[in-house]
Amino acid sequence: MGLLTNILLAPFLGPVWGTKWTLDKIDRVVREELTDDTPIKEDLLALQMKLETGEIDDAEYVRREAQIMTRFREVREWRERFGMSTSGGPVRVAESGESK
Amino acid sequence: MQPWDNHWKYVYCIIRNDRSKEFGEIGIGSGSRVYTVSFKDLAAVVSDTPIVIYDPTRENVLAHEFVNETVMREFTLIPMSFGTVFRSENDVLALLRSTYQAFTDVLEKMQDKIEFGLKILWDRDKVVAAIERENDEIRRLKDEITRNAASSTYFARMQLGRLVEAAMEEASNRYVADIHEQLEDVSVASRSNKVIGDRMILNAAFLVDRRDEKSFDERVKAISLQYEDLLTFKYTGPWPPYNFVNIKLKLEKAI
Numbered sequence: 513m514g515l516l517t518n519i520l521l522a523p524f525l526g527p528v529w530g531t532k533w534t535l536d537k538i539d540r541v542v543r544e545e546l547t548d549d550t551p552i553k554e555d556l557l558a559l560q561m562k563l564e565t566g567e568i569d570d571a572e573y574v575r576r577e578a579q580i581m582t583r584f585r586e587v588r589e590w591r592e593r594f595g596m597s598t599s600g601g602p603v604r605v606a607e608s609g610e611s612k
Numbered sequence: 613m614q615p616w617d618n619h620w621k622y623v624y625c626i627i628r629n630d631r632s633k634e635f636g637e638i639g640i641g642s643g644s645r646v647y648t649v650s651f652k653d654l655a656a657v658v659s660d661t662p663i664v665i666y667d668p669t670r671e672n673v674l675a676h677e678f679v680n681e682t683v684m685r686e687f688t689l690i691p692m693s694f695g696t697v698f699r700s701e702n703d704v705l706a707l708l709r710s711t712y713q714a715f716t717d718v719l720e721k722m723q724d725k726i727e728f729g730l731k732i733l734w735d736r737d738k739v740v741a742a743i744e745r746e747n748d749e750i751r752r753l754k755d756e757i758t759r760n761a762a763s764s765t766y767f768a769r770m771q772l773g774r775l776v777e778a779a780m781e782e783a784s785n786r787y788v789a790d791i792h793e794q795l796e797d798v799s800v801a802s803r804s805n806k807v808i809g810d811r812m813i814l815n816a817a818f819l820v821d822r823r824d825e826k827s828f829d830e831r832v833k834a835i836s837l838q839y840e841d842l843l844t845f846k847y848t849g850p851w852p853p854y855n856f857v858n859i860k861l862k863l864e865k866a867i
Protein backbone atom coordinates (compact mmCIF):
# COMPACT_ATOMS: atom_id res chain seq x y z
CA MET A 513 0.00 0.00 0.00
CA GLY A 514 2.99 2.28 0.58
CA LEU A 515 3.61 3.02 -3.07
CA LEU A 516 -0.07 3.48 -3.79
CA THR A 517 -0.44 5.95 -0.97
CA ASN A 518 2.48 7.91 -2.36
CA ILE A 519 1.02 7.93 -5.81
CA LEU A 520 -2.38 8.93 -4.55
CA LEU A 521 -1.10 11.79 -2.44
CA ALA A 522 1.99 12.82 -4.35
CA PRO A 523 0.44 15.33 -6.75
CA PHE A 524 -0.27 17.54 -3.77
CA LEU A 525 2.83 16.91 -1.72
CA GLY A 526 5.63 15.78 -3.95
CA PRO A 527 7.26 16.86 -7.18
CA VAL A 528 4.95 18.01 -9.93
CA TRP A 529 4.37 15.36 -12.56
CA GLY A 530 5.72 16.02 -16.02
CA THR A 531 2.58 15.79 -18.11
CA LYS A 532 -1.13 15.37 -17.80
CA TRP A 533 -0.78 12.17 -19.79
CA THR A 534 1.40 10.54 -17.13
CA LEU A 535 -1.02 11.56 -14.46
CA ASP A 536 -3.96 10.08 -16.34
CA LYS A 537 -2.09 6.92 -17.01
CA ILE A 538 -1.03 6.49 -13.43
CA ASP A 539 -4.52 7.27 -12.28
CA ARG A 540 -5.82 4.54 -14.53
CA VAL A 541 -3.27 1.99 -13.38
CA VAL A 542 -3.95 2.78 -9.74
CA ARG A 543 -7.67 2.54 -10.29
CA GLU A 544 -7.37 -0.80 -12.00
CA GLU A 545 -5.16 -2.12 -9.26
CA LEU A 546 -7.47 -0.92 -6.51
CA THR A 547 -10.70 -2.09 -8.09
CA ASP A 548 -9.81 -5.45 -9.60
CA ASP A 549 -10.97 -8.37 -7.49
CA THR A 550 -9.82 -11.07 -9.92
CA PRO A 551 -6.55 -11.78 -8.07
CA ILE A 552 -8.47 -11.98 -4.78
CA LYS A 553 -10.87 -14.51 -6.25
CA GLU A 554 -7.93 -16.51 -7.53
CA ASP A 555 -6.31 -16.44 -4.10
CA LEU A 556 -9.54 -17.68 -2.52
CA LEU A 557 -9.78 -20.55 -5.00
CA ALA A 558 -6.13 -21.44 -4.42
CA LEU A 559 -6.72 -21.40 -0.67
CA GLN A 560 -9.66 -23.78 -1.01
CA MET A 561 -7.51 -26.06 -3.12
CA LYS A 562 -4.81 -26.07 -0.45
CA LEU A 563 -7.37 -27.10 2.15
CA GLU A 564 -8.70 -29.84 -0.12
CA THR A 565 -5.28 -31.29 -0.80
CA GLY A 566 -4.39 -31.17 2.89
CA GLU A 567 -1.64 -28.61 2.43
CA ILE A 568 -3.17 -26.43 5.16
CA ASP A 569 -5.48 -27.28 8.04
CA ASP A 570 -8.85 -25.84 8.86
CA ALA A 571 -7.58 -23.27 11.37
CA GLU A 572 -5.12 -21.95 8.82
CA TYR A 573 -7.88 -21.81 6.22
CA VAL A 574 -10.13 -19.76 8.47
CA ARG A 575 -7.28 -17.38 9.30
CA ARG A 576 -6.35 -16.77 5.67
CA GLU A 577 -9.96 -16.61 4.56
CA ALA A 578 -10.48 -13.70 6.94
CA GLN A 579 -7.55 -11.85 5.32
CA ILE A 580 -8.97 -12.45 1.87
CA MET A 581 -12.40 -11.17 2.98
CA THR A 582 -10.75 -7.97 4.19
CA ARG A 583 -9.21 -7.52 0.75
CA PHE A 584 -12.59 -8.10 -0.88
CA ARG A 585 -14.09 -5.38 1.29
CA GLU A 586 -11.29 -2.95 0.44
CA VAL A 587 -11.83 -3.49 -3.28
CA ARG A 588 -15.58 -3.08 -2.83
CA GLU A 589 -15.03 0.23 -1.06
CA TRP A 590 -12.79 1.52 -3.84
CA ARG A 591 -15.27 0.40 -6.49
CA GLU A 592 -18.03 2.21 -4.69
CA ARG A 593 -15.88 5.29 -4.38
CA PHE A 594 -15.21 5.26 -8.14
CA GLY A 595 -18.90 4.62 -8.83
CA MET A 596 -18.25 1.18 -10.33
CA SER A 597 -20.52 -1.84 -10.05
CA THR A 598 -19.87 -4.26 -7.20
CA SER A 599 -20.54 -7.96 -7.03
CA GLY A 600 -23.20 -8.83 -4.50
CA GLY A 601 -24.98 -6.46 -2.19
CA PRO A 602 -28.20 -4.56 -2.80
CA VAL A 603 -29.17 -4.08 -6.45
CA ARG A 604 -32.15 -3.15 -8.54
CA VAL A 605 -32.94 -3.48 -12.21
CA ALA A 606 -31.34 -0.57 -14.04
CA GLU A 607 -33.77 2.02 -15.37
CA SER A 608 -32.06 2.01 -18.75
CA GLY A 609 -33.16 -1.59 -19.36
CA GLU A 610 -36.25 -2.50 -21.33
CA SER A 611 -38.20 -2.82 -18.07
CA LYS A 612 -41.62 -1.21 -17.65
CA MET B 613 -37.37 1.67 5.28
CA GLN B 614 -34.78 1.15 7.97
CA PRO B 615 -31.51 -0.66 7.29
CA TRP B 616 -32.26 -3.29 9.94
CA ASP B 617 -35.51 -4.21 8.25
CA ASN B 618 -35.68 -7.82 7.29
CA HIS B 619 -37.53 -7.32 4.05
CA TRP B 620 -34.78 -7.34 1.50
CA LYS B 621 -34.76 -10.34 -0.81
CA TYR B 622 -31.73 -12.51 -1.29
CA VAL B 623 -32.11 -14.24 -4.68
CA TYR B 624 -30.64 -17.73 -5.17
CA CYS B 625 -31.87 -18.77 -8.57
CA ILE B 626 -34.59 -18.55 -11.22
CA ILE B 627 -36.83 -21.51 -12.02
CA ARG B 628 -39.88 -22.20 -14.11
CA ASN B 629 -42.86 -22.60 -11.81
CA ASP B 630 -46.20 -20.84 -11.83
CA ARG B 631 -47.42 -21.40 -8.27
CA SER B 632 -45.81 -20.51 -4.98
CA LYS B 633 -43.45 -23.02 -3.49
CA GLU B 634 -41.66 -23.38 -0.14
CA PHE B 635 -38.21 -24.88 0.24
CA GLY B 636 -37.88 -24.81 4.03
CA GLU B 637 -35.93 -22.74 6.51
CA ILE B 638 -32.55 -23.08 4.88
CA GLY B 639 -31.78 -19.49 3.83
CA ILE B 640 -28.43 -17.73 4.00
CA GLY B 641 -27.68 -15.87 7.24
CA SER B 642 -29.82 -17.47 9.88
CA GLY B 643 -31.80 -20.19 8.16
CA SER B 644 -34.69 -18.04 7.07
CA ARG B 645 -37.60 -19.29 5.02
CA VAL B 646 -36.87 -19.94 1.34
CA TYR B 647 -39.80 -19.36 -1.00
CA THR B 648 -40.69 -18.19 -4.49
CA VAL B 649 -41.67 -14.86 -6.02
CA SER B 650 -43.54 -15.58 -9.26
CA PHE B 651 -44.06 -13.68 -12.47
CA LYS B 652 -46.08 -15.59 -15.10
CA ASP B 653 -44.44 -19.03 -15.29
CA LEU B 654 -41.10 -17.85 -13.91
CA ALA B 655 -40.16 -17.76 -10.26
CA ALA B 656 -37.26 -16.37 -8.29
CA VAL B 657 -36.21 -18.45 -5.29
CA VAL B 658 -35.59 -15.99 -2.44
CA SER B 659 -35.31 -15.54 1.29
CA ASP B 660 -35.82 -12.43 3.42
CA THR B 661 -32.66 -10.80 4.65
CA PRO B 662 -31.57 -7.68 6.47
CA ILE B 663 -29.61 -5.37 4.22
CA VAL B 664 -26.12 -6.73 4.62
CA ILE B 665 -23.35 -7.48 2.22
CA TYR B 666 -22.55 -11.16 2.38
CA ASP B 667 -18.84 -11.92 2.22
CA PRO B 668 -18.07 -14.95 0.08
CA THR B 669 -16.91 -16.97 3.09
CA ARG B 670 -17.08 -20.74 3.00
CA GLU B 671 -20.05 -20.70 5.35
CA ASN B 672 -22.05 -18.21 3.25
CA VAL B 673 -21.16 -19.80 -0.07
CA LEU B 674 -22.19 -23.21 1.25
CA ALA B 675 -25.52 -21.81 2.45
CA HIS B 676 -26.18 -20.29 -0.99
CA GLU B 677 -25.16 -23.53 -2.62
CA PHE B 678 -27.26 -25.68 -0.31
CA VAL B 679 -30.42 -23.83 -1.33
CA ASN B 680 -29.59 -24.30 -5.01
CA GLU B 681 -28.92 -27.98 -4.46
CA THR B 682 -32.27 -28.35 -2.74
CA VAL B 683 -34.10 -26.53 -5.54
CA MET B 684 -32.22 -28.57 -8.14
CA ARG B 685 -33.73 -31.81 -6.92
CA GLU B 686 -37.03 -30.71 -8.44
CA PHE B 687 -36.29 -27.94 -10.91
CA THR B 688 -34.00 -26.84 -13.67
CA LEU B 689 -32.52 -23.60 -12.45
CA ILE B 690 -30.52 -20.57 -13.48
CA PRO B 691 -28.18 -19.74 -10.60
CA MET B 692 -27.84 -16.10 -9.53
CA SER B 693 -24.42 -14.88 -8.60
CA PHE B 694 -23.57 -15.09 -4.93
CA GLY B 695 -24.67 -12.19 -2.74
CA THR B 696 -27.38 -10.65 -4.93
CA VAL B 697 -29.91 -8.78 -2.78
CA PHE B 698 -33.01 -6.87 -3.96
CA ARG B 699 -34.83 -4.20 -2.01
CA SER B 700 -38.33 -5.59 -2.26
CA GLU B 701 -40.54 -8.16 -3.87
CA ASN B 702 -41.39 -5.52 -6.48
CA ASP B 703 -37.75 -5.21 -7.47
CA VAL B 704 -37.54 -8.98 -7.88
CA LEU B 705 -40.67 -8.85 -10.05
CA ALA B 706 -39.06 -6.09 -12.12
CA LEU B 707 -36.08 -8.37 -12.68
CA LEU B 708 -38.27 -11.27 -13.82
CA ARG B 709 -40.34 -9.00 -16.05
CA SER B 710 -37.43 -7.27 -17.75
CA THR B 711 -35.48 -10.47 -18.32
CA TYR B 712 -38.41 -12.79 -18.94
CA GLN B 713 -37.44 -13.79 -22.47
CA ALA B 714 -33.75 -14.38 -21.73
CA PHE B 715 -34.51 -16.46 -18.63
CA THR B 716 -37.11 -18.48 -20.51
CA ASP B 717 -34.74 -19.23 -23.39
CA VAL B 718 -31.92 -20.28 -21.11
CA LEU B 719 -34.19 -22.42 -18.93
CA GLU B 720 -35.32 -24.17 -22.09
CA LYS B 721 -31.73 -24.85 -23.12
CA MET B 722 -30.73 -25.99 -19.64
CA GLN B 723 -33.77 -28.20 -19.17
CA ASP B 724 -32.62 -31.35 -17.34
CA LYS B 725 -28.95 -30.46 -17.63
CA ILE B 726 -26.55 -30.56 -14.73
CA GLU B 727 -22.95 -29.60 -14.29
CA PHE B 728 -20.01 -31.59 -12.98
CA GLY B 729 -16.65 -30.20 -12.00
CA LEU B 730 -13.47 -32.07 -12.70
CA LYS B 731 -10.14 -30.91 -11.40
CA ILE B 732 -7.10 -33.02 -12.11
CA LEU B 733 -3.85 -32.74 -10.22
CA TRP B 734 -0.66 -34.56 -10.98
CA ASP B 735 2.09 -35.85 -8.84
CA ARG B 736 5.16 -34.37 -10.45
CA ASP B 737 7.60 -37.01 -9.22
CA LYS B 738 5.47 -39.86 -10.48
CA VAL B 739 4.97 -38.23 -13.86
CA VAL B 740 8.71 -37.62 -14.16
CA ALA B 741 9.34 -41.27 -13.28
CA ALA B 742 6.83 -42.39 -15.91
CA ILE B 743 8.47 -40.14 -18.50
CA GLU B 744 11.88 -41.56 -17.71
CA ARG B 745 10.51 -45.05 -18.22
CA GLU B 746 8.91 -44.22 -21.55
CA ASN B 747 11.33 -41.79 -23.12
CA ASP B 748 14.54 -43.44 -24.36
CA GLU B 749 16.40 -40.22 -24.98
CA ILE B 750 15.75 -38.91 -21.49
CA ARG B 751 16.66 -42.22 -19.91
CA ARG B 752 19.90 -42.46 -21.85
CA LEU B 753 20.91 -38.92 -20.98
CA LYS B 754 20.09 -39.46 -17.34
CA ASP B 755 22.07 -42.70 -17.17
CA GLU B 756 24.99 -40.95 -18.77
CA ILE B 757 24.89 -38.13 -16.25
CA THR B 758 24.64 -40.55 -13.33
CA ARG B 759 27.49 -42.70 -14.64
CA ASN B 760 29.85 -39.79 -15.23
CA ALA B 761 28.73 -37.75 -12.29
CA ALA B 762 32.04 -35.98 -11.96
CA SER B 763 32.59 -35.19 -15.61
CA SER B 764 29.01 -34.60 -16.73
CA THR B 765 28.66 -31.05 -17.77
CA TYR B 766 26.35 -28.37 -16.67
CA PHE B 767 25.05 -28.37 -20.22
CA ALA B 768 24.13 -32.05 -20.17
CA ARG B 769 22.07 -31.39 -17.05
CA MET B 770 20.49 -28.34 -18.63
CA GLN B 771 19.67 -30.42 -21.67
CA LEU B 772 18.06 -33.09 -19.50
CA GLY B 773 16.02 -30.51 -17.61
CA ARG B 774 14.75 -29.04 -20.84
CA LEU B 775 13.85 -32.42 -22.28
CA VAL B 776 11.97 -33.38 -19.11
CA GLU B 777 10.06 -30.07 -19.09
CA ALA B 778 9.02 -30.50 -22.70
CA ALA B 779 8.03 -34.12 -22.12
CA MET B 780 5.95 -33.11 -19.11
CA GLU B 781 4.10 -30.48 -21.05
CA GLU B 782 3.49 -32.98 -23.80
CA ALA B 783 2.27 -35.55 -21.25
CA SER B 784 -0.08 -33.03 -19.63
CA ASN B 785 -1.61 -32.15 -23.00
CA ARG B 786 -1.92 -35.82 -23.86
CA TYR B 787 -3.70 -36.69 -20.58
CA VAL B 788 -6.07 -33.74 -20.87
CA ALA B 789 -6.92 -34.48 -24.50
CA ASP B 790 -7.50 -38.14 -23.72
CA ILE B 791 -9.77 -37.36 -20.76
CA HIS B 792 -11.81 -34.86 -22.78
CA GLU B 793 -12.16 -37.38 -25.56
CA GLN B 794 -13.36 -40.12 -23.24
CA LEU B 795 -16.00 -37.82 -21.74
CA GLU B 796 -17.20 -36.36 -25.00
CA ASP B 797 -20.07 -38.73 -25.76
CA VAL B 798 -21.49 -38.62 -22.21
CA SER B 799 -21.55 -34.82 -21.93
CA VAL B 800 -23.27 -32.01 -23.81
CA ALA B 801 -20.53 -29.42 -23.48
CA SER B 802 -17.40 -28.70 -21.53
CA ARG B 803 -15.53 -25.64 -20.46
CA SER B 804 -11.96 -25.36 -19.25
CA ASN B 805 -11.20 -22.83 -16.55
CA LYS B 806 -7.87 -21.49 -15.43
CA VAL B 807 -5.90 -24.04 -13.43
CA ILE B 808 -5.32 -23.31 -9.74
CA GLY B 809 -1.87 -23.81 -8.28
CA ASP B 810 1.05 -25.61 -9.92
CA ARG B 811 -0.12 -29.19 -9.52
CA MET B 812 -3.34 -28.81 -11.49
CA ILE B 813 -3.43 -29.76 -15.15
CA LEU B 814 -7.18 -29.58 -15.73
CA ASN B 815 -9.95 -27.47 -14.22
CA ALA B 816 -13.03 -28.20 -16.25
CA ALA B 817 -16.80 -28.10 -16.03
CA PHE B 818 -18.98 -30.52 -17.94
CA LEU B 819 -22.61 -30.01 -18.83
CA VAL B 820 -24.40 -33.34 -18.64
CA ASP B 821 -27.91 -34.45 -19.46
CA ARG B 822 -29.61 -35.92 -16.42
CA ARG B 823 -30.21 -39.10 -18.41
CA ASP B 824 -26.47 -39.51 -18.84
CA GLU B 825 -25.57 -38.77 -15.23
CA LYS B 826 -24.83 -42.39 -14.43
CA SER B 827 -22.80 -43.00 -17.58
CA PHE B 828 -20.80 -39.84 -16.97
CA ASP B 829 -20.18 -40.90 -13.41
CA GLU B 830 -19.01 -44.36 -14.42
CA ARG B 831 -16.81 -42.95 -17.15
CA VAL B 832 -15.07 -40.57 -14.74
CA LYS B 833 -14.46 -43.44 -12.32
CA ALA B 834 -13.03 -45.59 -15.11
CA ILE B 835 -10.68 -42.81 -16.23
CA SER B 836 -9.53 -42.15 -12.70
CA LEU B 837 -8.69 -45.84 -12.36
CA GLN B 838 -6.80 -45.75 -15.63
CA TYR B 839 -4.65 -42.85 -14.37
CA GLU B 840 -4.62 -43.95 -10.73
CA ASP B 841 -0.84 -43.99 -10.42
CA LEU B 842 -0.23 -40.57 -11.94
CA LEU B 843 -3.18 -38.28 -11.36
CA THR B 844 -5.53 -37.23 -8.59
CA PHE B 845 -9.13 -36.59 -9.60
CA LYS B 846 -11.32 -34.07 -7.77
CA TYR B 847 -14.78 -34.74 -9.02
CA THR B 848 -17.73 -32.66 -7.80
CA GLY B 849 -21.41 -32.23 -8.58
CA PRO B 850 -24.08 -32.26 -9.66
CA TRP B 851 -24.09 -28.47 -9.72
CA PRO B 852 -26.44 -25.95 -11.29
CA PRO B 853 -25.02 -24.98 -14.70
CA TYR B 854 -22.81 -22.19 -13.31
CA ASN B 855 -20.31 -22.38 -16.14
CA PHE B 856 -22.80 -22.59 -18.98
CA VAL B 857 -25.21 -19.77 -18.26
CA ASN B 858 -24.11 -16.27 -18.99
CA ILE B 859 -26.87 -13.72 -18.66
CA LYS B 860 -25.67 -10.20 -18.06
CA LEU B 861 -28.25 -8.50 -15.89
CA LYS B 862 -28.75 -4.76 -16.09
CA LEU B 863 -28.53 -4.08 -12.41
CA GLU B 864 -27.48 -1.03 -10.49
CA LYS B 865 -26.73 -0.31 -6.88
CA ALA B 866 -29.88 0.13 -4.82
CA ILE B 867 -28.43 2.46 -2.20
